[in-house]
Amino acid sequence: MKRIIAPPFLAPGDRVALVSPSYHVPMQAVEGAAAVLRGWGFEPVVGAHVGRRWRGSYAGSPEERLADLRAALEDPSIKAILCNRGGYGTIRFVDTLPPEELAAHPKWLVGFSDITTLCGMEARAGVMSIHGPMGKFLAKDRGAGKSAELLRGLLTGTVPEYALPPHPLSRPGVATAPLVGGNLSTFVPLLGTRADATAGREILLFIEEIEEDFRHIDRLINTLRLHGVFDRCRGVILGQFTGCEANLGYDSAEDLVCSYLSDYDIPVCCGFPAGHEAENWPLLIGARSTLAVTEAGATLTFHVRGRRTRA
Structure with a gap:
């Protein structure tokens, strides 16, 4: 595995992308996650295809989901990427999102469950990521609780x-x-x-x-x-x-x-x-x-x- 780098920590006012690389999430939950991010002092940016459905469970087609992820990676104003939920589907990106793209845009990616795939891809590309609470769960608890507070701290440079x-x-x-x-x-x-x-x-x-x-x-x-x-x-x-x-x-x-x-x-x-x-x-x-x-x-x-x- 390559030498691993830590992406820059976030500062107040930084923009955080909300994307759905796997299963669909109701927009109410996405809006709830965005409210939590605003409460933390960040500016949420919802992916263009978030809210779509494809074949029942997916949050859009593989191309749409990848487009949102790529847009968040390539936008220099986006400092972190918060996945809305897991489920299934990220395995489609293993051979369509080259490690060079991830290495060229080191920023914190947050998620777990099916997002394990993306965390593995980041690690192989030489970039750290965060296995932790996603947008759906932050919305449910309105950003309260120890896990959310640890995530907030970690994003801003407090390492547990x-x-x-x-x-x-x-x-x-x-x-x-x-x-x-x-x-x-x-x-x-x-x-x-x-x-x-x-x-x-x-x-x-x-x-x-x-x-x-x-x-x-x-x-x-x-x-x-x-x-x-x-x-x-x-x-x-x-x-x-x-x-x-x-x-x-x-x-x-x-x-x-x-x-x-x-x-x-x-x-x-x-x-x-x-x-x-x-x-x-x-x-x-x-x-x-x-x-x-x-x-x-x-x-x-x-x-x-x-x-x-x-x-």
Whole structure:
């Protein structure tokens, strides 16, 4: 993976694009997200095709969705790109949005779930991104809550240092490497493509999932193992596994994943509050980071210049 740069942090009055690269979002939610951005002191700019529908669920055709993303990237007055929601569809951009375009316009891109694809593409292009709350969720809570405040701070240069309580399945150790990953069902199909951020020689891998049964999770974890991804891992962070159907005799999704990680001498942090739940603490994808796990708990530190805050 290329040397990663952090895009410039935002200042009051900066313009933030609202785009929908995946599924459709009602305009009421987009307007709510825009109101939150205004309350934070930014100027929201809604993509030209936001609000469109294509084939039922998509927020416009692939060409329309890509056009909005490109417009936000290429506009020098846009300082950050906030995705409205995930769903499905960003895999269409892996071979239509070259990494050179992302590298030429380094700016903060924010999202999770299906936006994991774009975060992987950014990392491979050498640009950090933010795995964190999207427009739909900011609108729902009107920008309130810890996750939103952490995102606001991060966009303006306040870098969190996370401290977590102990978890019975966590494994002790210390590791430093670029942080990559996101939604398991989204990034595993990208293995071997130019959106594959796990291709680095040393990585910290973050995993979260929603509404998948354990057989599918087991299949994806084995896919990572067979591709040698865990051989490159210096540590693993397990986030939320929301609504995942328990089977195969495991007590939890963390129990399933950790049964494979026991073969590797690496620290494992379980229970990180990021994923598809109300608490979705922002993570700096691509940033060189240190995970430290002890019996007393875990810490995650991003090696990025900025003001520091303990979270």
